[in-house]
Amino acid sequence: MTASFSGSDSPVSASTRSVESYQASRFGRWLLAFGLGHAALLLATDVLAAYGVISLVIGAFLLRRSDRALITWSAIGAALLTLLLISGIAFASAPADPAAMGPTPATASGAGDENYLIAGISRITTWLVLTCLTTFGLTAPVAMLLGIWAARRRILEEPHRHLPLLRRTAIIGITICWLGSLPAALVQIGAVPEVNEAALWALQWPTGLAGGLGYVALFGLLANRISRRAKPSRAITAISAVGKRSLSCYLTHSLIMAPVLAAWGLGLGAHLTNATTACFAIGLWLITVAAAYWLDRRGRRGPAEHLLRRLVYRN
Structure with missing residues (x-):
């Protein structure tokens, strides 16, 4: 959808802009709602909400601006990130302070709580903090602005x-x-x-x-x-099918991983080593690849993509 917003470099009709801007706003709001539900039920480190907020901001202020405006704001964000990188290099040699480390990831995410409701409070709290950090951390907004610029120039659609x-x-x-x-x-x-x-x-x-x-x-x-190539291999087709259903695959990972690994579920996360965790993650990814390939062979969208599309374009 972002590729159709061509900015002042290639103007479109006012009515088309209005419709597309309205749809972009609906997309951002529903993505925010998906993220809230995802965090409340399963995963504190949800990223959907932050993407929804950033989409709303970019859609309101920058989506219909010229390519020059997109590059300018991207450069400003990259400059600020460079200053952050310099500060990281400067303080990397500073000794770690155990008292300032804060809670462990398991505690902050609620994965270490055996009570599901208490874990939900931890998830929401951490989700709010991480959503703010991702939204204002410049990395995701700059990436989205550059993505819009690349889509306008069809860099990935016409890589040759x-x-x-x-x-x-x-x-x-x-x-x-x-x-x-x-x-x-x-x-x-x-x-x-x-x-x-x-x-x-x-x-x-x-x-x-x-x-x-x-x-x-x-x-x-x-x-x-x-x-x-004349015909892509099955492996390439299967991986492409995952990309077309990335939202469904992302939510499926949480739907399986959270109850299996968290203390409020089976609690296996406390017993897995780095190696067994990697094996579990790879196995789960392969399952989603097989499911996405199965859907692709039957010409079906992922369930999450189907729902989101109906909510955004229902009118």
């Missing part, structure tokens, strides 16, 4: 026309992302002593944006190569 840009973005973005994640990975495996947690966040948020852009560019390059 933008191969140099995609190659540079993939190499630079993924390299920056890996370098930004390296300190946290070294801490996780015990290769280096504990460092300031806030510094790790300051390192990963800006470099995560670069990584997101890099991986999107990499997928665009892969899509360009795959498109040359």
